[in-house]
Amino acid sequence: MVSLKTVRQSNAALQAFPPGIVAVFAGATQGIGLATLKQFAKYVSGPKAYIIGRSHEKGKHIIDQLKILNPMGSFMFIEAQISKFAEVDRVCEEIKSLENHVDILCMSMGYLSLGGRVETPEGIETNRALQLYSRLRLTMNLLPHLERSMSPRIVSVLSAGFEGPLDLSDLDWKSHKSYSVFKAAAPASTMMNLFFEELAKDHPTVSFVHSFPGVVATNNVDNMFAHAPGLLWFPAQIPRYTVVPLLNMFAAISPDEAGERTLFLATNARYPPAEDHIEARKMGGFVDRPQGVPFAASTIMKEGRGNGVYRVNSHGETCKDSALLKGYRKDDIGKVVWEHTMRVFAEALANRDENGNGNENGLREAEANVSDTDSLDFELDLKS
Template identity: 30%
Template sequence: MVALNIVEATNRAMAKDKSAGRPYVAVVGGGTSGIGSYAALELAKVHGEVGQAASRGLRVYILGRRASDTLLGELRAACPFGTFEFVQAKDLGLLKDVDRVSSLLIEKETAYSTQEGHAAKVDLLVASQGILSFGGRQDTEEGLEWSMAIGYYGRVRLVDRLLPLLTQTVSPPAVGHVAFVMNPQLEGDIVVDDLSLRNPKAFSLRNRGSHLAIFSTFYMEALAARNPGTLSLVHYYPGGVKSGIAETSNLGFFIRTMFRIALPLMRIVNVPEAESGQRIAFLGTTSVYPPSGDKAARKLPTGTSVSVGADGKVGSGAYRINYNDDSLKNNDKASKYRADGVGEKIYEHTQRAFQTVAAGKKFEE
């Protein structure tokens, strides 16, 4: 466990790192409420508390379906000198909408960076958009299962589309970080010969959860290997955190009511909102979560060490991290799939889905 005071001190130090010569830029998918909004708000508070004279500057893009004037007001109040922009999405479960939003975001950040006189760069991408679904299979118009489309395909498409800004070369050098908020602990058996779970017998709540988790880990490993020295990715379990996901998901009356009844009891063991936001911001600490092949000499915050990667190797560039910023124990089933080359199959499957949809066709694999 990384102590919260170390997390907070590290985030303050990052906020004051003026050697970068440019503002810290974060993108938060699903940032209008819940975990994403906590991350955005804590980034704003950290920079606001160190003050305009000490802060390197901050720019945060919030991606979501509906703008939250309350959240934007809180962000601007916490950091009056920061820039906070809402980028409206219609449906982040549709790849064509992810592409549209990504293009708009790249255009906005390029304009800002040109005006400021530096290359366009994203320092931290938080992918937290998602829904709860306990029913049967529902496909989007693009041929992807609805919950997987939002929780996996749409998220990794966002990462892919923003890779030019995440891996942008700047001076001094800076690594792009991705915080993929899901749950690596759901990794279990997957249906290797039916990755899309199209067979009704294969489609179950357990299989869908395992596919979401293992797909996320393996895709991040593939990206880390393909972008050595420039990209660090974390599959992050946030723990129990107050979230409005039950209200924004298409749940039946009974399940929605159960969530409302359970919520007061869950708060007893929940991770506090402010701590959750601070810990997600900490995932952008390059010395603790370095990219693969990192050869730079980096000073670690007191009380920390270089994290063990998802593949069991220290500093591998792709990490499975618990809510308290500890590395999660390597998963035996995932290790076997990795050894059998399933990770590459998942990456290729995902790329085929992207290419098929981009060509205007329905993905039917």
């Protein structure tokens, strides 16, 4: 376990690094993402952050807060609905036109809902787009700029360690009769790991981190119950005002701690890329690995070398590998996930008409309570 004291010491060491670390944050207008963004502003000297979100008004308020934390920082809010791949592409092109490199990509977007399947105008279930496909597209689009960094790292805050089996005949869950955010979460986590492992083969100088933040006292679950559909609203208010406050009070860590730990994952040399950083003329991380804390184990280790992909729990430790993932690697299912995802991207963009029309009303309703993910989502999934 990496102690919070060690995490804070590592983050504080970022202040000695020269100005100009560039980070992209998706899902950082509240919750864990916002907490990580604030820690980034607090600790990094002369930071530069691009914040992707749906509300320009909320973004302006966040930037005002960040400027108080670090008047020397540069913070830009980019308004976008990144459940849509066309919007992801637009945002990435804007960032790439302004920067010659990106050091950190931190993604935590997603939301909870007790309702059923609602598709984006591109034909993708909204939350699945946010928690999986949009993250993978952001990653792919920004990888060329990340590879120009001295210490490139991608952190996806989701549900490492809570992977579930895949339905290889229906990886995007379109033919499941009763779609549920909770049921779809575990397979999405599996696909995230396998896709990162495929990317790492061709991008060995980049570190890929898939993390589970633990039980965090965000408003994600409260939002879910507050926006419960139809007759579900009335019974949903019981756990909203009883169970959730108790969990937040006695079992959850604060968003600030989750943000500190996520910044550690994004900057510490404990999670190096596959290619030796000295041979690649890069750093293994912006901050040296803490004394007495070993290197984390990658998802695939061979002759003492890792593949640069990490499944990390709430304490910063590598999740125990599972027989499920080992079996999928043996059967080369990562390639299946890769090909499926490329098909999803192509079909989704083709589904948009020339005016960009689609199920906009349903999409806006589904995303009314979008925030970044927290661990409680997936603990509930395991118990359902």
